[in-house]
Amino acid sequence: MTNTELWKNVLGEIELQISRPNFLTWLKQSELVDRNDRDGVVLVSLPNNFAKEWVRNRYHKLILGSLRSIDSSIKNVDYVVASFAATSAATHKQALLRKALPLKPQQPLIELRIDPVTNLNPKYTFGSYVVGSSNELAHAAMQAVIENVGTRYNPLFIYGGVGLGKTHLLHAAGNTIMERYHGSVRVFYVTSEKFINDVVWAIRNRRMEDVKRRYRDVDVLIVDDIQFIAGKPTTELEFFYTFNTLHEHSKQIIISSDRSPAAIPTLEERLRSRFEGGMIADISYPDYEMRLAILNTKTPPNTLQEKTIEYIATKVQKNIRELEGVLNKVLFYQQYKNEHITMKKLDEIISETIQITSKNITAGDIIRTVADFFEVPQVELTERSRKQEIVEPRQITMYLLRDVLKLSYPHIGEKLGKRDHTTAIHAFEKISREMTQNPTLNQKVALIKERVYKGV
Amino acid sequence: MKILILKNNLAEGVGVVERAVGTTEKLPSLQHLHLRTTDAGLTVTATNLELAIQATITGKILEHGECSVPASVFSPIVRNLTSERVTLESVHKVLSLVTDNYEAKIPGGDPKDFPLLPKVSEGAIVVSIGVGTIRRALLSVVGAAQYSEVRPEISGVLFCVREGRLFLVATDSFRLAEYVVPETAFESPSDVQVIIPLRTTEEILRVFGDDEEQLSISIDEHQVLYATPTRRIISRSVDGVYPEYRAIIPTEVGTEALVARQEFIAATKLVSSLAGRANDIMVTVEEKGKYLELSSGESSRGENRYRIPAKIHGDAFSVVFNWKFLFEGLRIYHGAEVILGVKKGGPTLITSASEPFIRYVVMPIRS
Structure with missing residues (x-):
């Protein structure tokens, strides 16, 4: 007999013994969620804390008796509250408010869409990731990892300069894995800075176990900008243990850095060798065609002249973030002034964006x-x-x-x-x-x- | 059960709890008020199974006991009583209510049928905070939250003790308000994080009105108990993980405009009269300008503009907001001036130098 059938029989029996309103209020939405044959405990979920309190105090004997008459190996019943059903809280007023909200053109706070469980930003997808000669190796390796999580290249180490799209690639991979495996593969994205903070916090609050659990209880761990953990011995050690635990269990590890493992000076030898044990792929500067392709994907249609885009692609060479920065400024200028941009102004924008530091x-x-x-x-x-x-x-x-x-x-x-x-x-x-x-x-x-x- | 009680105290207590009386539930006892005598007086309880509210009213107890009466009958009677004192007596599930010139008998239910209140577990974390403080904090942020079926985790107010401070945060994904309570204004044995359902925050604001009292908030895995010596709310917390919201609050902005708050509010209301269906009004600052210009409308519908003197630091900008969101961000402050911090293509930050513990972030409308 399945759990559902068993529970249906029990409910059928109880329904006869208590009043209908009581049955509807307290037991209608109950479910038998788990049955442990070894110690004979069944787990029943109830819609809220009040129902849990009531059923445990008033109907426990009834339920246990009824269960035992069907299956005598059952020794006890435990109760849990079902996960918060979103529908329960809607009041009439709130429903009205919801209707009145003019949501169409209102822009959302994008970072809020970052999934708090995986830390992945849905903004980054492969749809907006332009592949060219400079990043095709990294891209291909990542695709292989997505196809064969944990078995193909482990760890996958991606390195490349500032603003070349490492973070984009990492998030896109995480998002794709979540989508492809319908969330059955647990992904966790973290920057090494966050990892360091967590370790420091755990040491101060003596909660190392929490941190260990959070990082080891995943199927794919993505660590961005790993170079920052170099020279922080405790964090490196903790990361080393986490790495080993995950690796031993064939859990996928994806790491990014601004330079190759060999070029991170203070990185401990044992970590370095582990990073080098998987697949290392670099992302280098995009060539002209790729820069052009990036600009074309990012430019809304019919806003900029072809030659303006080409000019930006020629001038801004080393950093995709700067490339986007210039593009956004140009678009903003054009929108604000409502006129086509001149070459002189374009030069001005480019120089103020990319030379600001020099x-x-x-x-x-x-x-x-x-x-x-x-x-x-x-x-x-x-x-x-x-x-x-x-x-x-x-x-x-x-x-x-x-x-x-x-x-x-x-x-x-x-x-x-x-x-x-x-x-x-x-x-x-x-x-x-x-x-x-x-x-x-x-x-x-x-x-x-x-x-x-x-x-x- | 028999108790002698002051009418005003009884009416106040009943008024506080009756909002929790269930309206749609099939179980009759959910539409009842539960009355029980304790050493402290008469405790009145109501619940809709989502939350329960309790009020304890002082009175002279003549005989201990409990009873349950339909709220729809009991509460209007109590409200309209003209005498100063009332005697309540329950015999065989019938509650009689007697004053010097009035007498009523109300058939009630079995008090044993009234729902049991869930208990907060032994290991609950108890945070203690002044009622005035939590009220101010909740009033500042709660306007930014909106009930959402799609995202239950933001259909509430985040209550989070971290690094010695208490953070209250609300968002509807278009704007976000944060209020920070300093270390000195509350006590908590450890870090804790819970999401308070929106409905519960409304009740907290309504039930706890005495700013001088201390509110103790006991948080366990499933529910939260909010209690003062005479009032209690027990409610579940929202399941789910609150988004990592801190990254949203801009740390630097392109242009800052210092504006008189009252005038900004007046201007927003005035200019909103010709706003379109999206509630859109435009805020503009010109290169080296000395004004913040608010404008809305179009030639066919009518258009208007309002100029407010402002101290401006930074480049020219032009942003379109939902005026209600902007208004909310100005309303939550009390100081004479606010600072509008605009970043191109990003969220706008509204702050006030006199209230550095509040931050309000709003996204513009795509123009």
């Missing part, structure tokens, strides 16, 4: 940062030394002086060992060219740039 950076900052990065003495860069190990740092310095500060070539040559302006031009072109072909160089330059901007 204002206080000096040539000295760049030279010092490059020297620190390659661990070479600063003077070597600015002297006429021709040592092999100095060549690349010096060329990178030249490239950055041009790229970040827009210094003139003669000035750059002058600053770095009184060289000819053609040397500077050659260096800039060489690095620019090689960056598109050599991901390691690309990575180095991006890291140095980041340090320059942060003033490290």
